Amino acid sequence: MSSKIFESRKLSKAEIKFRNAFERLKKNKPELLPKGTSLSQNNVAKEAGVDPSALRRSRYPELVHEIQKWLEAHKEVKTERSQRQVMLGQRSNNRDLRKRIETLTAQRDNALSRVLEAEYLIIQLNLENKSLKSRLPPIDISRFNDSNF
Incomplete structure (x- = not known):
């Protein structure tokens, strides 16, 4: 030197x-x-x-x-990041992505649960509707045809 x-x-x-x-x-x-x-x-x-x-x-x-x-x-000149800095950046990105996946999975599961609850309620209401219709006396349609409308 x-x-x-x-x-x-x-x-x-x-x-x-x-x-x-x-x-x-x-x-x-x-x-x-x-x-x-x-x-x-x-x-x-x-x-x-x-x-x-x-x-x-x-x-x-x-x-x-x-x-x-x-x-x-030389402020504008961007220096290369070391392997350690790159690795730490990737770890941080991966951690953020895992968190996002967990959040989205929880949101999906919640939405699916609500859809299943809504479907169950629709089935219950349809059964109740059929049951109530079966209890009604038959309607005489000929009465409506004879009337003056």
């Missing part, structure tokens, strides 16, 4: 590590982090092999400014 000379002033070893890590992340060729890791101030520090709190604006104001400037310039 060759260190690049970024400015005419002398850089500390830590700043050189941060700058090299920044360059590797910009090129999507990290050594410590998984490939496809998004570029952020914390990830630059992690790629440099140090705690993220080590890369502070008070210690490295120019570098932090460069990182922020690069992030602002």
Whole structure:
């Protein structure tokens, strides 16, 4: 790993590590982090092999400014999601779909229950209607034909 000379002033070893890590992340060729890791101030520090709190604006104001400037310039570029993020997204979608299936199944079962209750009531009412019709005395239709309508 060759260190690049970024400015005419002398850089500390830590700043050189941060700058090299920044360059590797910009090129999507990290050594410590998984490939496809998004570029952020914390990830630059992690790629440099140090705690993220080590890369502070008070210690490295120019570098932090460069990182922020690069992030602002590349805001539109959508980074690829890691396999874990994809898997978690799929799990979440599957969980939502299972919930929806359960809800729809419950709604279907409720609707089917109501349909069966309605059919049972229709059968009961038809039987009652037949029973009541059988109790009525026969109607003499000839009476209606003779009347003056």
